[in-house]
Amino acid sequence: xxxxxxxxxxxxxxxxxxxxxxxxxxxxxxxxxxxxxxxxxxxxxxxxxxxxxxxxxxxxxxxxxxxxxxxxxxxxxxxxxxxxxxxxxxxxxxxxxxxxxxxxxxxxxxxxxxxxxxxxxxxxxxxxxxxxxxxxxxxxxxxxxxxxxxxxxxxxxxxxxxxxxxxxxxxxxxxxxxxxxxxxxxxxxxxxxxxxxxxxxxxxxx
Amino acid sequence: xxxxxxxxxxxxxxxxxxxxxxxxxxxxxxxxxxxxxxxxxxxxxxxxxxxxxxxxxxxxxxxxxxxxxxxxxxxxxxxxxxxxxxxxxxxxxxxxxxxxxxxxxxxxxxxxxxxxxxxxxxxxxxxxxxxxxxxxxxxxxxxxxxxxxxxxxxxxxxxxxxxxxxxxxxxxxxxxxxxxxxxxxxxxxxxxxxxxxxxxxxxxxxxxxxxxxxxxxxxxxxxxxxxxxxxxxxxxxxxxxxxxxxxxxxxxxxxxxxxxxxxxxxxxxxxxxxxxxxxxxxxxxxxxxxx
Numbered sequence: 468x469x470x471x472x473x474x475x476x477x478x479x480x481x482x483x484x485x486x487x488x489x490x491x492x493x494x495x496x497x498x499x500x501x502x503x504x505x506x507x508x509x510x511x512x513x514x515x516x517x518x519x520x521x522x523x524x525x526x527x528x529x530x531x532x533x534x535x536x537x538x539x540x541x542x543x544x545x546x547x548x549x550x551x552x553x554x555x556x557x558x559x560x561x562x563x564x565x566x567x568x569x570x571x572x573x574x575x576x577x578x579x580x581x582x583x584x585x586x587x588x589x590x591x592x593x594x595x596x597x598x599x600x601x602x603x604x605x606x607x608x609x610x611x612x613x614x615x616x617x618x619x620x621x622x623x624x625x626x627x628x629x630x631x632x633x634x635x636x637x638x639x640x641x642x643x644x645x646x647x648x649x650x651x652x653x654x655x656x657x658x659x660x661x662x663x664x665x666x667x668x669x670x671x672x673x
Numbered sequence: 674x675x676x677x678x679x680x681x682x683x684x685x686x687x688x689x690x691x692x693x694x695x696x697x698x699x700x701x702x703x704x705x706x707x708x709x710x711x712x713x714x715x716x717x718x719x720x721x722x723x724x725x726x727x728x729x730x731x732x733x734x735x736x737x738x739x740x741x742x743x744x745x746x747x748x749x750x751x752x753x754x755x756x757x758x759x760x761x762x763x764x765x766x767x768x769x770x771x772x773x774x775x776x777x778x779x780x781x782x783x784x785x786x787x788x789x790x791x792x793x794x795x796x797x798x799x800x801x802x803x804x805x806x807x808x809x810x811x812x813x814x815x816x817x818x819x820x821x822x823x824x825x826x827x828x829x830x831x832x833x834x835x836x837x838x839x840x841x842x843x844x845x846x847x848x849x850x851x852x853x854x855x856x857x858x859x860x861x862x863x864x865x866x867x868x869x870x871x872x873x874x875x876x877x878x879x880x881x882x883x884x885x886x887x888x889x890x891x892x893x894x895x896x897x898x899x900x901x902x903x904x905x906x907x908x909x910x911x912x913x914x915x916x917x918x919x920x921x922x923x924x925x926x927x928x929x930x931x932x933x934x935x936x937x938x939x940x941x942x943x944x945x946x947x948x949x950x951x952x953x954x955x956x957x958x959x960x961x962x963x964x
Contacts, residue, residue: 475848
């Protein structure tokens, strides 16, 4: 673990891989160090943001170093099912990149159990990983200026669902009718770090 | 009848702001809130509001509004041309119009009303986040803002003795950021020794700075990582971005340094064309912190 400076109110904790991020995040959410107002997990790091009036960065760093990561995260989060119509514009191309056909890609995507590793990019956008999904798909060389809301996509080792219309460079597999983020809901984001996800094929025409 | 104000003209950009929505960054929801929190808090104090009451953030003056019912208002931050007193509470009678001209210095003026503006919260805050689109819509001509009940005693201050935002060069303190080691010592020295010009592409998300490009020593992709306001991120162009209130929750370019949090408010008052001097906080004889 490396603790890197991030100004007078935050610190960046860097670990070896995403699994360590997920495990440390779960432990820190259960027992947040005093004075921490935000914990932002990412691919290799966690940012801890403090309220300087409550806790010092030095005390937070000591607490983080004394935290035991929870390694069992892939089995414990809430499970949500996301219905998908697999008719995305990049479905065939993504299948080609993975060396299979569209039907096989859908089978693999729906049989994997995904976990939200972290969020970012726009509110409610989760980066999903799966222990059974090891193939990396490159982003599109030219990002789209408009990806529709609910688009289910792949990039790198991740899958994701666009919560609203936005620019984006991920490969589009299909779409879900779910509203992924709604600020007026009590739980605004369906995808939060630690939530487990299964995609369900709605049997669309392909 | 509950008093309200009606916006007659907005200027370049007028938004509702408070101290933001911390605690949801893990969902991809940024903090947002007033760009110059010091001036925002002063405005609320001067009219006896709770610390987090919703106020207006006016960019480069140009706001005109009418009181519908008697209200007490105050402006802080950038001092606008016109007859409106600044840093001093002002009673507006029903029907009276307040008009803010362009500021002589600074960029953002905060207008608070005694009782606060009664705006629906989104995820616990009334801040308009221009990056994520969360929060109340941007204020437009014809927007009617209801005034909330005043719950605290009036502080009875005539005028707060605070300095106006600087018109010339602004100096702030920087400390090394998480990816300082992606840059050579020469690049760091170049950053803290040269003046940076604020470009017109700057907004509530961040200040785009222009100067002699900062060369990376280390190449390759950086997986996105969390950041807070004050981060100096260096994209491929080598021209740094200083993130302000509506910064993204994570960024994929290396953060070479951080402007001290107490200095970021002053950066929120910088206009395009103004120069920013980033001084190494760890060098003796550096500038004092804050205002």
